[in-house]
Amino acid sequence: MTIKPKVFELQTDRLLLRPWRSEDFPLFAQMNADPEVMAYYPSVLNNDESNALAHKFSSLLLNQSWGFWAVEHMDRSEFIGFVGLHKPQYHLPVSPCIEIGWRLAKEYWGNGYATEAAFASLYFAFEQLNLAQVYAFTPVANQKSWSVMQRLGMENTQNNFKHPMIPKHHTLAEHLLYKINKQQYHITAKESLFRVSIKNV
Numbered sequence: 001m002t003i004k005p006k007v008f009e010l011q012t013d014r015l016l017l018r019p020w021r022s023e024d025f026p027l028f029a030q031m032n033a034d035p036e037v038m039a040y041y042p043s044v045l046n047n048d049e050s051n052a053l054a055h056k057f058s059s060l061l062l063n064q065s066w067g068f069w070a071v072e073h074m075d076r077s078e079f080i081g082f083v084g085l086h087k088p089q090y091h092l093p094v095s096p097c098i099e100i101g102w103r104l105a106k107e108y109w110g111n112g113y114a115t116e117a118a119f120a121s122l123y124f125a126f127e128q129l130n131l132a133q134v135y136a137f138t139p140v141a142n143q144k145s146w147s148v149m150q151r152l153g154m155e156n157t158q159n160n161f162k163h164p165m166i167p168k169h170h171t172l173a174e175h176l177l178y179k180i181n182k183q184q185y186h187i188t189a190k191e192s193l194f195r196v197s198i199k200n201v
């Protein structure tokens with residue numbers, strides 16, 4: 001009998017990063033159908049594509065015990081999107097690597113939620129998984145996303161690359177590559193007011 005690892009949940013002052021639930025799926029589909037949320041992806045997702053992605057993130061999280069967590073706003077008990085850590089399956093200039101990523105429904109932008117949840121993910125990456133570094137990448141034009149990277153104290157490696165899953169001449173192909181190591185993370189942790197707790201559920 002194979003024993004599955006327990007899933008880690010991360011909690012901050014306002015947010016819970018937890019396993020996916022079936023009731024998250026329709027809300028995830030709504031955000032993936034929103035052209036503003038998907039402005040820096042090749043296209044919006046239809047219902048089936050969104051559900052397939054949620055299933056993928058959910059099973060990776062359950063099998064690995066960490067991954068792209070469903071993020072819940074605790075006071076409002078609402079699913080607001082996903083944030084977390086992921087092993088990209090395609091080849092990147094820094095492969096093999098662990099990336100940090102995020103996508104929130106538009107109504108939750110502008111409150112610091114992405115940075116708060118991402119900080120919790122970095123806490124997990126460095127204090128629990130003991131990683132040496134974490135990468136993040138985004139199309140050059142996605143200022144909101146690279147602003148999160150900068151708020152986390154990540155460093156622009158200046159090694160822009162063409163994303164292998166996007167056609168070479170597409171306007172979204174060129175990506176910025178950011179990186180944070182344990183020492184840089186400790187500086188962010190010291191300067192920030194974020195509190196994180198980890199639970200094994």
Ligand SMILES: CC(C)(COP(=O)(O)OP(=O)(O)OC[C@H]1O[C@@H](n2cnc3c(N)ncnc32)[C@H](O)[C@@H]1OP(=O)(O)O)[C@@H](O)C(=O)NCCC(=O)NCCS
Nearest residue numbers: 037040102103104109110111112113114115137138144145
């Ligand atoms: C990328 C994304 C997650 C960023 O969201 P965001 O709301 O800009 O980022 P945060 O949640 O960290 O919020 C930061 C903003 O909240 C403001 N804010 C308000 N209250 C705050 C608080 N209590 N604490 C911290 N910041 C707060 C900050 O000043 C900042 O505003 P600014 O952008 O005007 O400077 C969001 O735009 C998104 O989901 N985009 C679509 C998906 C996507 O592109 N993902 C990345 C693909 S690579």
